[in-house]
Amino acid sequence: LEDDNTGLVKEMLQQLQPCDIALLLESSRSRNRLVLWPLIEPELYSDVLEELSEDVRNGIINTMLPEKITDALEEMDTDDLVETLSTLPESVSQDLLATMDEQDRQRAELGLSYGEETAGFIMNTDTITLRPKINVDVILRYLRLKGEMPEHTDTLYVVDSEDKLMGGVAITKLITAAPDTPVESLIKDSISIPVDMEDGEVANLFERYNWLSAPVVDSNNHLVGRITIDDVVDIIREDAEHSMMSMAGLDDEEDTFAPVVKSTQRRTLWLGVNLFTALMAAAVSDMFEATLSELAVLAILNTIVPSMGGVAGNQTLTLVIRGMALGHVTARNARWLLSKELAIGFLNGIIWSVLIASVIALWKQDFMLGAVIAFAMMINMIAAGLAGASLPMIMRRLNIDPALAGSVILTTITDVVGIFAFLGTATWLLL
Amino acid sequence: LEDDNTGLVKEMLQQLQPCDIALLLESSRSRNRLVLWPLIEPELYSDVLEELSEDVRNGIINTMLPEKITDALEEMDTDDLVETLSTLPESVSQDLLATMDEQDRQRAELGLSYGEETAGFIMNTDTITLRPKINVDVILRYLRLKGEMPEHTDTLYVVDSEDKLMGGVAITKLITAAPDTPVESLIKDSISIPVDMEDGEVANLFERYNWLSAPVVDSNNHLVGRITIDDVVDIIREDAEHSMMSMAGLDDEEDTFAPVVKSTQRRTLWLGVNLFTALMAAAVSDMFEATLSELAVLAILNTIVPSMGGVAGNQTLTLVIRGMALGHVTARNARWLLSKELAIGFLNGIIWSVLIASVIALWKQDFMLGAVIAFAMMINMIAAGLAGASLPMIMRRLNIDPALAGSVILTTITDVVGIFAFLGTATWLLL
Structure with missing residues (x-):
């Protein structure tokens, strides 16, 4: 299939979404992955890399030019960026960090500082925050002006003058509330997640309370980010795989198609x-x-x-x-x-x-x-x-x-x- | 703990959320569950029952009066209602269906008709549908009038004059779009799920595409319901448990605290x-x-x-x-x-x-x-x-x-x- 007409394969790849390309790579033996990779549009690199498992991703990153890697990394959401860097060898990730621009390096280093398997490691930092006294119509006007919301936003967060979390307001509430309602009165007393909570516990909370997202706070109750359910799904799947694989004496990152x-x-x-x-x-x-x-x-x-x-x-x-x-x-x-x-x-x-x-x-x-x-x-x-x-x-x-x-x-x-x-x-x- | 002062326990239970009560019941030996159950507020019965695993739930339902069960069932979301009924013995579920009111019986029977482990079985029927030509400001006014949206609504669905699904519009898009935009132009070409798709495959799709919800359609592309990520999380967890438990030769509904x-x-x-x-x-x-x-x-x-x-x-x-x-x-x-x-x-x-x-x-x-x-x-x-x-x-x-x-x-x-x-x-x- 993949050997003769690269033009045809390239055309096929263009019609696929990043996650489908990732699935294709995962299902290919390692030799073919390296043939396929250069045929993928470079704009998609970051989206595809995000979806790959550790082993497969690192195998591909090893073959990429450093500046291409940096480009791909800078386009990633914070949680994916942090995860990718953490699985690379220390020296490689240090080199990459050095070539990244200031802002991206900072968010990467912050995430890495929390340590693997914590809430801080898997959170995103793209929260929208509101002040308690503002009315609903002002917020809706502000959002319309902004024109776009971060992916999977279902809740905006209300913080006081010291940036301490007061609670979350569901977007559905904003839509159905009267325009002159102060946002304060719409707060649902949502539980927050400490930044150092273990990710398995985070997953249990999401599952038990059927959350779609939850705010992450530091030890002073300052809002530092949010965790969304799609990341939690990955944790649940990984935990389950970990148990199943390790009971059979396998490394859970073991790749079915490794050499x-x-x-x-x-x-x-x-x-x-x-x-x-x-x-x-x-x-x-x-x-x-x-x-x-x-x-x-x-x-x-x-x-x-x-x-x-x-x-x-x-x-x-x-x-x-x-x-x-x-x-x-x-x-x-x-x-x-x-x-x-x-x-x-x-x-x-x-x-x-x-x-x-x-x-x-x-x-x-x-x-x-x-x-x-x-x-x-x-x-x-x-x-x-x-x-x-x-x-x-x-x-x-x-x-x-x-x-x-x-x-x-x-x-x-x-x-x-x-x-x-x-x-x-x-x-x-x-x- | 649970034997002497039932008053104190009752007070404690009142401070707990339904999912926490469910966890408490799951972690108790079966004798204590029957002591605890009558101490729970009857309004919470449906919410608690929803969260319990099959074995534990059936054990409790067996001890309840039929009219109490019917009350609890009628308050459930369609997917939970269907699941609960399907795990009860045929004769019991038939009796219960007969005592339920017309509307609830119909939605239950429809769900049951799709057969276990299909998209139809796990979907909810509380979708909000829109016509393609309506403008954003009209929709927002309608939603405000309605005052409430079904739980976990992140997408509204646009259907044509024959009720065929045209696509989904994210709520975040509605908020950020100009008021005079026709909803038609906001449609994101979302993939839909056939009502008879196997639930494991549904879970794989959600995971791969990072969906929060997805529309379910019948063979004529009519919108019949929606599946939300919280139900998918349950499927993923159950599938994973099923593999782990059955590899050890256990029934996956096996209850750690059974006699x-x-x-x-x-x-x-x-x-x-x-x-x-x-x-x-x-x-x-x-x-x-x-x-x-x-x-x-x-x-x-x-x-x-x-x-x-x-x-x-x-x-x-x-x-x-x-x-x-x-x-x-x-x-x-x-x-x-x-x-x-x-x-x-x-x-x-x-x-x-x-x-x-x-x-x-x-x-x-x-x-x-x-x-x-x-x-x-x-x-x-x-x-x-x-x-x-x-x-x-x-x-x-x-x-x-x-x-x-x-x-x-x-x-x-x-x-x-x-x-x-x-x-x-x-x-x-x-x-």
């Missing part, structure tokens, strides 16, 4: 961790080598108990991680939740112990063997419930992301406990 | 499926019983190869599922992706084969054993890449949700292939 060697590198860490835990489980089995060499049937059944514990534990783990992300699980109900998951582990233990004991007793014609595996299953199910519920809470207290490491640690626990319980009981009762 | 027996039931299916696949893996090992009884060391190492294959395969699986959800992976680049993942499997195979061979050769002082496990690892890594990339595509063609069953099928494949490769090669070379 083979790069992709392999990115997945190595997790495979390495898994090899280590698999060797640990093997070492536990190794302690029972004498038992295993006497009863080969144990070797055959050795994976069943750990595997069931792993699944049960991961169910609990996932549920608790989700509950914590939604704000449902807090320190206050943690103990109750733990006892609930223990009870489920106990109940699960009974159900699956009876079932597996029956299957094994029938298959291997050995009642004692069935009893041994049932006992081990019982122990491991309880351990799984306990570990699945407590691990995320412990990890959060230690400031470790439970989605990232929770599953490995849990599986290691259920493997070790499962093998110990099964082979230990077998050594004790069957030899 | 023990109910929770245990909900998790049983997955544990049952896992028991079956674990027994299958055991059956494969069983075929090599003679080998295992002769060399106990094989029993000890038997889990390493399947486990590494499972992790590598799940990485690929997750990445491809995400790529499909984002629209990056299509039939056109599927073959390329498959060959890429095969190449990664091959490269991973080499890396981990060499490593595991060295570890085992050192640990067990047996070079041949190292070679055997390396060969099995190689085979299984390639199988994992192949299965991880092709399974989601095959499942999508068969209309099965890959997030739900993909991981089990994949793990079964990597277990069986891994055990076969390891024990088979060992039987052949070591005995």
Whole structure:
């Protein structure tokens, strides 16, 4: 498609919107991206770059001339500008900042100063502010004179003489109010967002209160910017992807179409961790080598108990991680939740112990063997419930992301406990 | 907290917004929810019910008097009304519909007729429509007279004499335009959403184009409603949860605070499926019983190869599922992706084969054993890449949700292939 007639491709690209071009680039393998990029109209560069994911964007920026990059950056909204700069290597972003004009550099540096994953990092600074005493008709005349409003403006902000936020006035209210109403009386007491609030919390607030936008204030209640729902949507999607990807041991910026060697590198860490835990489980089995060499049937059944514990534990783990992300699980109900998951582990233990004991007793014609595996299953199910519920809470207290490491640690626990319980009981009762 | 002084609790509840009350209910165990519910102001019932998840909401509705439910339902926006009714048992929702007044019943039945997970199901019908020739000042006067606009209105819709959608006009444009401008000339050619479009696709469009709202049209391009971003946010969150939960074998409506027996039931299916696949893996090992009884060391190492294959395969699986959800992976680049993942499997195979061979050769002082496990690892890594990339595509063609069953099928494949490769090669070379 993309190799022969560049003229045709260029024409096609001209008919696409920036976000569609971004989708096309994301869905292309990395080699083709570099062929496509120069065919895009330079005016669209900033809009397309905004929409790309980190990996893909940086790959393209690496191939651009510095002055082209600066041009594209200067056209971006503050939040996109800040995000793009923050993902570039320090030296590159410093060079770019130096070549930008004064005003753009200042807004970029301000945003960068708040640190990633805060409200200040994702906010825009293009707020329209009003004084409390002005009447609606004056404001409407002013807006008409201005001729344009920043994208996604649904609320104007009222500030007092010290620039402190008094509240927001919805545009729909301005339209429906009588012309001689002072804007003051239209204020809806909107909650404001502190500039250092974590972005996940910002997203939760937007979701809970169905906001379209919200004002951001500094520690003195001065209005410093606003956050709009479209940025929040990106955060929600990214958070969700982060959980899903990290539970599978992937970097969430991993690009489906990255070159083979790069992709392999990115997945190595997790495979390495898994090899280590698999060797640990093997070492536990190794302690029972004498038992295993006497009863080969144990070797055959050795994976069943750990595997069931792993699944049960991961169910609990996932549920608790989700509950914590939604704000449902807090320190206050943690103990109750733990006892609930223990009870489920106990109940699960009974159900699956009876079932597996029956299957094994029938298959291997050995009642004692069935009893041994049932006992081990019982122990491991309880351990799984306990570990699945407590691990995320412990990890959060230690400031470790439970989605990232929770599953490995849990599986290691259920493997070790499962093998110990099964082979230990077998050594004790069957030899 | 909630047991003794109901007066105090009632006072506290009065100071909370509906969404905060909903959060409180969601974070309470099910027994306490029924204690709290009667303490809430009846006027807030509809707003609180809207915010609750399916399981929690139905639990509460079950305890309410029918006329109270009807009152609450009639106050809801169309989309929430339709959603609530659709999750109730058929007989209950029919009874409720019968007691509702004519107008509310009609809007509910219309919404229900579109079927779940479509644009029609999640849309609201409270659009403001304009004729193309009217001037801006007339519209502004009309809106002021009306005095109020539906929640989250950012765009008014222009329809022709046959009620066909001509396009949308942003409120911000109305404010900034000259009073004598005909509304026609302010139309931004907005894309419209067909009423039967799948909601996931609607969410992707909103995300890609950064919309705040979009008009919904039937097959004749008649305007039938609008979808707003706050509903889309819910869909995005639900979709993400669905993937995360179903990969762990959980129902995505699973309620963290449900009673023990109910929770245990909900998790049983997955544990049952896992028991079956674990027994299958055991059956494969069983075929090599003679080998295992002769060399106990094989029993000890038997889990390493399947486990590494499972992790590598799940990485690929997750990445491809995400790529499909984002629209990056299509039939056109599927073959390329498959060959890429095969190449990664091959490269991973080499890396981990060499490593595991060295570890085992050192640990067990047996070079041949190292070679055997390396060969099995190689085979299984390639199988994992192949299965991880092709399974989601095959499942999508068969209309099965890959997030739900993909991981089990994949793990079964990597277990069986891994055990076969390891024990088979060992039987052949070591005995």
